[in-house]
Amino acid sequence: MDISLQIKSLLNEAELYRAQGLFPEAKDKYHAASVMIHKIDKLKNKDNLLKAISGKIQSLEKKTEKVETGPSSPELSEKGQNLIKNLFGENDLQKAVALAKFGQFERAIVELEALLRDDVYRVDAGKNIIRCKMAIASVDDAIDQYHQWLAGDLFNGHQLESIRTYLQPIIDRKGIDKILPVPVSEKDEINTGADSGGIEFSMPEPEEEILDITSIGITFTSGTHKGKMVEFDVNFQSGGTLSLIISKNDKGLIEELKKGDDLDDIQFYSPIAMFKGTAVVANKTRIDTGPKQGDFCLDLKVTST
Amino acid sequence: MAIFNLKKREIECKVVYYGPGRCGKTTNLEYVFKSYKKQVTGEMVSINTEGDRTLFFDFLPIGLGKIKGCDIRVQLYTVPGQVKYSSTRKLVLRGVDGIVFVADSLEVRREKNMISLKDLQSNLKEYGKSIFKVPLIMQYNKRDLADEGIPLMSIEQMDRDLNRQLKVPSFPGSAVKGTGVGVTLKTCLMETLKSLQREFKWAK
Numbered sequence: 001m002d003i004s005l006q007i008k009s010l011l012n013e014a015e016l017y018r019a020q021g022l023f024p025e026a027k028d029k030y031h032a033a034s035v036m037i038h039k040i041d042k043l044k045n046k047d048n049l050l051k052a053i054s055g056k057i058q059s060l061e062k063k064t065e066k067v068e069t070g071p072s073s074p075e076l077s078e079k080g081q082n083l084i085k086n087l088f089g090e091n092d093l094q095k096a097v098a099l100a101k102f103g104q105f106e107r108a109i110v111e112l113e114a115l116l117r118d119d120v121y122r123v124d125a126g127k128n129i130i131r132c133k134m135a136i137a138s139v140d141d142a143i144d145q146y147h148q149w150l151a152g153d154l155f156n157g158h159q160l161e162s163i164r165t166y167l168q169p170i171i172d173r174k175g176i177d178k179i180l181p182v183p184v185s186e187k188d189e190i191n192t193g194a195d196s197g198g199i200e201f202s203m204p205e206p207e208e209e210i211l212d213i214t215s216i217g218i219t220f221t222s223g224t225h226k227g228k229m230v231e232f233d234v235n236f237q238s239g240g241t242l243s244l245i246i247s248k249n250d251k252g253l254i255e256e257l258k259k260g261d262d263l264d265d266i267q268f269y270s271p272i273a274m275f276k277g278t279a280v281v282a283n284k285t286r287i288d289t290g291p292k293q294g295d296f297c298l299d300l301k302v303t304s305t
Numbered sequence: 306m307a308i309f310n311l312k313k314r315e316i317e318c319k320v321v322y323y324g325p326g327r328c329g330k331t332t333n334l335e336y337v338f339k340s341y342k343k344q345v346t347g348e349m350v351s352i353n354t355e356g357d358r359t360l361f362f363d364f365l366p367i368g369l370g371k372i373k374g375c376d377i378r379v380q381l382y383t384v385p386g387q388v389k390y391s392s393t394r395k396l397v398l399r400g401v402d403g404i405v406f407v408a409d410s411l412e413v414r415r416e417k418n419m420i421s422l423k424d425l426q427s428n429l430k431e432y433g434k435s436i437f438k439v440p441l442i443m444q445y446n447k448r449d450l451a452d453e454g455i456p457l458m459s460i461e462q463m464d465r466d467l468n469r470q471l472k473v474p475s476f477p478g479s480a481v482k483g484t485g486v487g488v489t490l491k492t493c494l495m496e497t498l499k500s501l502q503r504e505f506k507w508a509k
Binding site for chain 1: 309350389393399450
């Protein structure tokens with residue numbers, strides 16, 4: 001092909017890639033055209049042509065930089081945030097967590113703070129507020145938040161202890177030399193046992209620390225759903241016991257499960273890791289009152305991870 | 306995961322358009338929104354960033370009416386194609402029932418197609434799903450650019466690159482012109498409903 005046609009073809013390609021938003025590809029073609037033009041000695045308007053190409057390349061570099069350095073999760077309009085809530089969450093907690101997952105931390109905190117008033121969601125909402133604070137501010141802000149809750153009376157000792165045992169390992173992993181104070185009532189429990197001076201019982205082995213599980217995938221090994229993996233969000237967690245609220249619409253998924261059933265293939269999802277394990281059905285109850293009336297609560301005891 | 310309301314005989318399922326950045330996922334959805342007004346049941350929502358690139362997702366709800374006595378509603382989503390939005394892609398993919406993989410026919414995007422397909426496989430795997438089992442349709446987009454003299458991959462080459470093992474239905478397309486958009490979506494919906502039927506036996 002004639003060299004001028006080759007240059008024309010390269011410029012044509014470059015222009016089309018630019019129009020398609022394929023900036024690196026466009027830049028490559030402009031460079032290739034520029035190299036070719038440099039090699040031609042007797043080309044009319046050579047300098048002007050090279051200058052024009054150089055200008056195109058510079059403009060592409062600016063555009064590329066804008067795309068690459070743009071915020072990965074900018075604050076959306078209320079309408080956008082509401083859409084995320086409705087599309088990616090079923091209950092109020094899931095809706096608030098969905099906002100956080102899409103980087104809408106400020107709004108997520110507002111929604112989560114409202115959930116602190118709800119005894120059912122309080123601990124999970126608290127932990128997620130801690131997550132949001134760490135994402136938008138710092139671990140110090142999360143620690144300050146814990147201290148505020150510790151000084152107030154919103155949480156009971158057991159609930160606060162659950163938040164403390166969630167936050168302390170994060171602080172430790174980050175190499176921050178701070179020990180969160182244990183809530184008073186928890187301390188009392190420990191002290192009462194130690195100072196009683198009465199009959200000493202052999203203490204059961206402490207349960208192995210289990211990560212915060214946000215959701216699980218159960219692969220059914222029998223029944224109608226044999227071989228299928230179904231994902232459930234974990235609504236509450238207390239140590240190795242996970243509670244799932246199953247909507248009455250999904251009743252069919254758990255119909256065949258009964259107390260004592262072993263679930264041998266479970267995928268656990270936590271904020272920091274995914275792992276496989278097993279669990280046993282500890283309880284299955286129908287919720288008879290309140291906003292979740294008709295839904296089911298499935299308690300699973302994690303037996304191995 | 307599809308939502309079944311057996312009492313009301315309603316099914317709501319989720320189809321996701323996946324593919325590399327700038328391959329035409331949003332353009333596919335825009336064409337559906339413009340051209341299938343009868344089926345579209347709500348506004349198309351796009352959350353874009355600099356340079357009109359999808360930031361989180363596009364969303365378009367459509368309804369297929371009654372099939373085998375069930376009212377079928379479909380939520381169409383696109384994922385952001387840019388590599389840096391990996392976690393968002395994974396979030397949008399959660400609970401997916403059917404996938405349209407939009408591949409870019411431009412020769413210069415060959416590697417990007419393959420990287421994106423690998424990314425899809427890996428994200429599905431994290432949800433415990435196999436790319437070989439999920440209803441998946443390929444669309445080889447931007448075929449119209451052949452008229453502009455731009456080097457495109459042949460359909461055969463794209464099939465070899467992307468569909469050699471998967472062997473899923475594939476269609477050439479030009480989302481800007483609307484070519485292949487309808488047949489791609491229709492085939493994906495058929496495969497998705499067939500898969501849901503195998504799993505949940507909804508069409509009795």
